[in-house]
Structures are given as structure tokens and as C-alpha cells.
Amino acid sequence: MTRPESAQYDHDYDHDYDVVVSGAGLAGSAAAILLARRGVRVALLERRSDPAAYKVLCTHSLTANAYPVLDELGLVPALEKAGAVRNEARWYTRWGWIEPRAAPDGPELPYAYNIRRSTLDPLIRSHAAQTPGVDLLLGHRVTGLVRETGRTAGVQASTPQGEREIRARLVVGADGKDSTVAKLAGVPARLYENARFGYFAHFRNLPLRDGIAHTWFLEPDMAYAFPNDEGVTVIAVLPDKKRLPAFREDLEGSFAAFVRALPDAPPIDSADRITKITGTVDYPLHSRKPITPGVALIGDAALTGDPLWGVGCGWALESAHWLAEAVASAATGRGDLDRSLAVYARRHRRRLRGHQYLAADFARARPFNPLERLMFSAAARDDSVARHMHLFASRLIGPLRFLNPAALAKAAAINLKHRPSPTPPTP
Known part of the structure; x- marks a missing residue:
């Protein structure tokens, strides 16, 4: 009451x-x-x-680990009625896109929702x-x-x-x-120091491929675009603090240039930005x-x-x-x-x-370490590893299960198959 x-x-x-x-x-x-x-x-x-x-100041996203709590609270019908978007996603890496999909004849992937606070x-x-x-x-x-x-x-x-x-x-x-x-x-x-800063803004009429969220791992810079309720998309950029002087000098221009340079960039120039660019330069x-x-x-x-x-x-x-x-x-x-x-x-x-x-270690704005390179590259090449990564990104499994010996061995085997054949010596 x-x-x-x-x-x-x-x-x-x-x-x-x-x-x-x-x-x-x-x-x-x-x-x-x-x-x-x-x-x-x-x-x-x-x-x-x-x-x-x-x-x-929020990502406006509820990861799949939250779904059971939302269900117990009785909020799922209200969220869907309010236009919350199921948070399917793809992730860009230097090896290509990781695109988690349900297994053939298998259950749908766990999900929760993107919804503005x-x-x-x-x-x-x-x-x-x-x-x-x-x-x-x-x-x-x-x-x-x-x-x-x-x-x-x-x-x-x-x-x-x-x-x-x-x-x-x-x-x-x-x-x-x-x-x-x-x-x-x-x-x-x-x-724990965070060596990245972040800015975000909300856009309307911004199409994303398949209508799902996109995240870019640019090593060390990051970005994401999350579709939300009422046709609004949240775009955030999280660059290395080495780029902060340029953003401070021209926030609007730097934000737009960063987004335009993303691989398969969302077309922000044809969309309507409906909020100011907001963020923080220090978020430990x-x-x-x-x-x-x-x-x-x-x-x-x-x-x-x-x-x-x-x-x-x-x-x-x-x-x-x-x-x-x-x-x-x-x-x-x-x-x-x-x-x-x-x-x-x-x-x-x-x-x-x-x-x-793991998050505190990655917050040092470093490139992927060897284990991350192993798992992300394999996930970009194999659907089952992509599903395994989806469970970790959704916080449904912990680091020990994500990096268990069987998962590491499978990732290594997948990557070995994708090694380029040696070029024969020129006679």
C-alpha cells in the first residue's frame, strides 16, 4: 500500500x-x-x-537468469503487455558474428527482456x-x-x-x-578500476538486423544496440579511456563517428534520436x-x-x-x-x-586473453559453442562450467579445423 x-x-x-x-x-x-x-x-x-x-544510467536489459524471478513475481504478462522485447542477441568479434540459435528440434534458448527503466x-x-x-x-x-x-x-x-x-x-x-x-x-x-567510459542514447525508427540486440567486441572498445519497448533502441558505446579527450571535446560528433564505424553499423543517421547522449566517464x-x-x-x-x-x-x-x-x-x-x-x-x-x-579483469580494457580467444573464436564457428556462450552471457552458468575441460577441448578441436592450410613452398 x-x-x-x-x-x-x-x-x-x-x-x-x-x-x-x-x-x-x-x-x-x-x-x-x-x-x-x-x-x-x-x-x-x-x-x-x-x-x-x-x-x-542502465543497460535497460534483464538477462535470462532473471526470468524465474520475474515469473515468480508475476510480472511476465505485464512486461509483455508493456512491449518488452525478448533479448535475443548476436555478438561481433574479429572472427565474425556469434549468433546463438536453438538446436534443431531442441528447446528455445533461455531469454528475458529488454525494457526501458x-x-x-x-x-x-x-x-x-x-x-x-x-x-x-x-x-x-x-x-x-x-x-x-x-x-x-x-x-x-x-x-x-x-x-x-x-x-x-x-x-x-x-x-x-x-x-x-x-x-x-x-x-x-x-x-576495481574500469578503464572504459560509456555513453548511450535512445533512438526511434532504427532497424537492427532480425530485430535483435547487437554487441560489438572490438578489443578493447565495446558497443551495443538493444531494441526496447515502444520501438525504442538503446545504443551505448564503451571505449577505452584513451579516447576520452576526443569525446570530451565533441561528444555528439565522437559518439556518431564511433557508431558509424562499427561493423554492420546500425543506421543512426536515418533514425530519430529521442534523448540526449548520457553517460559516465568513471564507473568502477x-x-x-x-x-x-x-x-x-x-x-x-x-x-x-x-x-x-x-x-x-x-x-x-x-x-x-x-x-x-x-x-x-x-x-x-x-x-x-x-x-x-x-x-x-x-x-x-x-x-x-x-x-x-572475470568482469573486473576485463574492465582493464585489454584485448581478449588466450582462453577468451579460444572460446569466442569457436563460438563464431560452431552453433553448439555459441549456445554454450549464450548460457554464460545470460548468467545461467558460472565461469567454471563455461570453461570446463570438455568445453575447452571442443573449442580447441573446432578451431583446429579452421586453421588455414600451410602454403606449399615455392619450387
């Missing part, structure tokens, strides 16, 4: 909750819904007063507000944590009516990479320990990946789901909360640490 800014607090309204979630974006709204469905009383705090507020965020926030057990409190910004016997026991919040204390067994930080909750709880972030990857006594971190508050991979939205939904599964019973007083939080932390670390390690 949404509590408007003008609501007057009375005794019945100003009661304790089981969980306070700070941030009603993707991760926070999903966590609130999933916890409430498990019997948890949730206060969902959002610092912005506009229920239609949304995150701007201006559509997605209000949709899931509204869904949370309508969930029994959730109070959506707009215009509520966390300013402090309530501490008791060495643990967090609630929050202090700035509201339109002044400061307010909201007590709860658990505080969830779903407030992004610069998480206020994490800072107040004293949870440090480990930072970071990770935090996802728990401390009385506090859990989800989404970007716990781990911020490299935007070039488009995995942040999927991990936001997954981490919300992992937390709800682990702590719901304990959050209502029917279990050991610290032990439940430890279960969540182990799952978060096990599922995401390997992905983040």
Missing part, C-alpha cells in the same frame, strides 16, 4: 515492521514483494516522491505497493540507523513531516552502488560483503558489475530472491536471523564472485 507524503502518522501507522527496505527500485521492490508473500511485514522506503521515478521501475514499484504486507513510503530518505546491542534495529528517515524512526528486525540496503545504508553500517566497498566496479548484523545488501548496493555486460538488473532480481528465501522466516521472529543472513551471503558469494572476478 502506498503511503502518500501527506499522510499523518498515528499510533497504528507508526508501528514496527519486520523488514525495512531502503530503495524502491528493481531490487528493493522485488525483495519487498517476495518477503511479503512469505508473511513478512515490509516498509519499502523510497527517497523520491514521484512513484514514476526511474533509474536513468522508465517503463520497468514504475511497473514493479506499483506491483509492490499493491502487495499485501508492503507499505510503500515515498519521500522517505534514510539518514541514520537505529543501533541496539551491537546490531542494526531500524532506520532514521527524513520524511515530508520531519524525521521518523522506523524499527525492524532487518534493514535491507537496496539503494544502489553509493548505498547510504552500507555507509551508515560501516560496510566498506572493494573497488565494486563489491561489498552483503551482510552485517541486522543489515543485508542487495542489487548494486552489494555488487556493481561492469555495465557493458548488462547483468546488473538480473543480479538485482536474483539477489532479492536469494535474500527472501533465506531470511523470510527469521525476519518474522521464527528463526535465527544471523544464521539466515549467513546463508544469503554464502549464496551471493558462490553465485557472483567468479563472474565479478
Whole structure:
């Protein structure tokens, strides 16, 4: 239930909750819904007063690992009705295009959706507000944590009516990479330099081959074009920071020139750009320990990946789901909360640490390493390896399964078949 800014607090309204979630974006709204469905009383705090507020800096894509969570949330029909585009994709490499396709007579490839955050965020926030057990409190910004016997026991919040204390067994930080909750709880972030910068813009009437997403691995530069809802395509460029001076001198010209130079470039000159070019010149990857006594971190508050991979939205939904599964019973007083939080932390670390390690290494803006050359080149030449890569890119398998000995041996055998025959010596 949404509590408007003008609501007057009375005794019945100003009661304790089981969980306070700070941030009603993707991760926070999903966590609130999933916890409430498990019997948890949730206060969902959002610092912005506009229920239609949304995150701007985003890839606007939900990778296939998020589909089961979307399905459990009951959002799939609403997403398709809103025009979300299934995120099929092809990837350009120096060996040609990698084009994952379903096996003959096999199941379709796993998918989720491309959808703009201006559509997605209000949709899931509204869904949370309508969930029994959730109070959506707009215009509520966390300013402090309530501490008791060495643990967090609630929050202090700035509201339109002044400061307010909201007590709860658990505080969830779903407030992004610069998480206020994490800072107040004293949870440090480990930072990894990102040697690329990024700019993106939205276009209408921009045809893409087969109507599916395109990603360009240019070693070290990157780019992607994602078709979204309402016929809008998001184009992003992520060059090496060595190219930053030229972009700063002429952003419009540099952005257009970069896109025009892409292999099989999307025809931006005949399309309508409907937004300004937006981006960031410094976007480090970071990770935090996802728990401390009385506090859990989800989404970007716990781990911020490299935007070039488009995995942040999927991990936001997954981490919300992992937390709800682990702590719901304990959050209502029917279990050991610290032990439940430890279960969540182990799952978060096990599922995401390997992905983040590889992403942080690639964020140094380097060419492919030998293993990457092996797998990407084979995927451009063989449909089964392309499907294997699709599972990894969708974060449905981890690095160990992606680079398992059988997959590496198969890739090596495929590439051996494509080695050029030696030229016979001239007599």
C-alpha cells in the first residue's frame, strides 16, 4: 500500500515492521514483494516522491537468469503487455558474428527482456505497493540507523513531516552502488578500476538486423544496440579511456563517428534520436560483503558489475530472491536471523564472485586473453559453442562450467579445423 507524503502518522501507522527496505527500485521492490508473500511485514522506503521515478544510467536489459524471478513475481504478462522485447542477441568479434540459435528440434534458448527503466521501475514499484504486507513510503530518505546491542534495529528517515524512526528486525540496503545504508553500517566497498567510459542514447525508427540486440567486441572498445519497448533502441558505446579527450571535446560528433564505424553499423543517421547522449566517464566496479548484523545488501548496493555486460538488473532480481528465501522466516521472529543472513551471503558469494572476478579483469580494457580467444573464436564457428556462450552471457552458468575441460577441448578441436592450410613452398 502506498503511503502518500501527506499522510499523518498515528499510533497504528507508526508501528514496527519486520523488514525495512531502503530503495524502491528493481531490487528493493522485488525483495519487498517476495518477503511479503512469505508473511513478512515490509516498509519499502523510497527517497523520491514521484512513484514514476526511474533509474536513468542502465543497460535497460534483464538477462535470462532473471526470468524465474520475474515469473515468480508475476510480472511476465505485464512486461509483455508493456512491449518488452525478448533479448535475443548476436555478438561481433574479429572472427565474425556469434549468433546463438536453438538446436534443431531442441528447446528455445533461455531469454528475458529488454525494457526501458522508465517503463520497468514504475511497473514493479506499483506491483509492490499493491502487495499485501508492503507499505510503500515515498519521500522517505534514510539518514541514520537505529543501533541496539551491537546490531542494526531500524532506520532514521527524513520524511515530508520531519524525521521518523522506523524499527525492524532487518534493514535491507537496496539503494544502489553509493548505498547510504552500507555507509551508515560501516560496510566498506572493494573497488576495481574500469578503464572504459560509456555513453548511450535512445533512438526511434532504427532497424537492427532480425530485430535483435547487437554487441560489438572490438578489443578493447565495446558497443551495443538493444531494441526496447515502444520501438525504442538503446545504443551505448564503451571505449577505452584513451579516447576520452576526443569525446570530451565533441561528444555528439565522437559518439556518431564511433557508431558509424562499427561493423554492420546500425543506421543512426536515418533514425530519430529521442534523448540526449548520457553517460559516465568513471564507473568502477565494486563489491561489498552483503551482510552485517541486522543489515543485508542487495542489487548494486552489494555488487556493481561492469555495465557493458548488462547483468546488473538480473543480479538485482536474483539477489532479492536469494535474500527472501533465506531470511523470510527469521525476519518474522521464527528463526535465527544471523544464521539466515549467513546463508544469503554464502549464496551471493558462490553465485557472483567468479563472474565479478572475470568482469573486473576485463574492465582493464585489454584485448581478449588466450582462453577468451579460444572460446569466442569457436563460438563464431560452431552453433553448439555459441549456445554454450549464450548460457554464460545470460548468467545461467558460472565461469567454471563455461570453461570446463570438455568445453575447452571442443573449442580447441573446432578451431583446429579452421586453421588455414600451410602454403606449399615455392619450387
